[in-house]
Amino acid sequence: MLREILSVFRTEDEASRMKSTFLDALELSRELTEVAGEHFFDRPPSHEDIVAVHDRDVELNKLQRRLRKQVIAHMTLNSSRRDAQHGLLWMSLSKDVERIGDYCKNLVQIYEEGGAPLPQDENAASLREVRAVAEELSRQAGPVLEGSDSGTALELIRRGRDSNRLCDELVRRVSRGPYDAATTTTLALGTRYYKRIQSHLLNVLSSVVMPLHKLDYYDERSLPGRDDED
Numbered sequence: 001m002l003r004e005i006l007s008v009f010r011t012e013d014e015a016s017r018m019k020s021t022f023l024d025a026l027e028l029s030r031e032l033t034e035v036a037g038e039h040f041f042d043r044p045p046s047h048e049d050i051v052a053v054h055d056r057d058v059e060l061n062k063l064q065r066r067l068r069k070q071v072i073a074h075m076t077l078n079s080s081r082r083d084a085q086h087g088l089l090w091m092s093l094s095k096d097v098e099r100i101g102d103y104c105k106n107l108v109q110i111y112e113e114g115g116a117p118l119p120q121d122e123n124a125a126s127l128r129e130v131r132a133v134a135e136e137l138s139r140q141a142g143p144v145l146e147g148s149d150s151g152t153a154l155e156l157i158r159r160g161r162d163s164n165r166l167c168d169e170l171v172r173r174v175s176r177g178p179y180d181a182a183t184t185t186t187l188a189l190g191t192r193y194y195k196r197i198q199s200h201l202l203n204v205l206s207s208v209v210m211p212l213h214k215l216d217y218y219d220e221r222s223l224p225g226r227d228d229e230d
Contacts, residue, residue: 018070018090022097023142025063026204029100030138032056033197036104037131040190041118045108053108060101064094093207096200100138103193103200110189116182123177123187126170130194133163137201144208153208160202167195 035053039045045053067090075087111117118124137160144153174187 014070014074015086018067018074018086021063021067021070022090022094023146025060025067025094025097026142026145028056028060028063029097029104030142032060032101032104033138034135036107037135039108040110041128041131044111044117047112050108050112053105057101057105060098064098067094089207093204096203100197100200103196107190107193110186114182115186115189116180118186118190119179119183123170123173126166126173127187127190127194130163130167130170130191130198133159134194134198134201137198137205141201141204144205148208150209153205157202157205157209160198160205164195164198164202167191167198 032053035056039049039053071087071090118127137156140152140156143149144156170191171188174184174191177184177187179187
């Protein structure tokens with residue numbers, strides 16, 4: 001699906017502007033993901049840091065609204081089936097990117113809202129592994145989309161799916177751990193927010209390898225090469 005859209009981007013100004021707006025939003029979400037990770041793991045945020053992340057999230061929201069406005073204008077003036085598909089795709093993907101900003105904002109608020117510092121143990125180490133995958137997905141998403149790189153997209157989808165399963169296991173381990181309430185809050189919420197960041201990035205990456213009606217459905221049965229007619 002995305003390969004067809006990118007071929008249009010190379011020749012149509014309106015579609016090119018939509019692509020540019022989306023990639024700007026995706027890049028901003030990458031910056032937010034990395035800044036949030038730094039504050040959550042390495043440098044607990046000050047109030048000013050939290051405000052700065054909030055302001056960047058507002059910028060991301062504005063980019064999403066700009067893209068939606070561009071899509072609506074494009075679809076109003078161009079009523080072909082192809083234009084409708086393009087509009088639906090960008091509406092879906094822009095919402096995923098906007099939600100990444102929300103979860104980054106949530107991450108940096110954990111300590112302000114009562115979370116304790118991360119323990120130095122196996123569970124925190126596992127959460128650092130999740131962070132590394134999330135940031136890798138975030139760095140790779142833009143180039144993969146621009147190049148319609150289905151091979152890399154599939155590899156990243158599988159890595160992200162494995163990392164999400166680690167998140168599920170980590171929540172179970174934390175719930176059985178010897179933690180006080182504040183430490184449990186930090187580990188459990190951090191894990192949940194990272195899983196959601198990864199899931200939205202996986203939705204974006206799925207656009208490279210899945211038809212429009214299967215976006216977000218990147219489980220093993222739906223990946224290319226599987227017999228799935230639905």
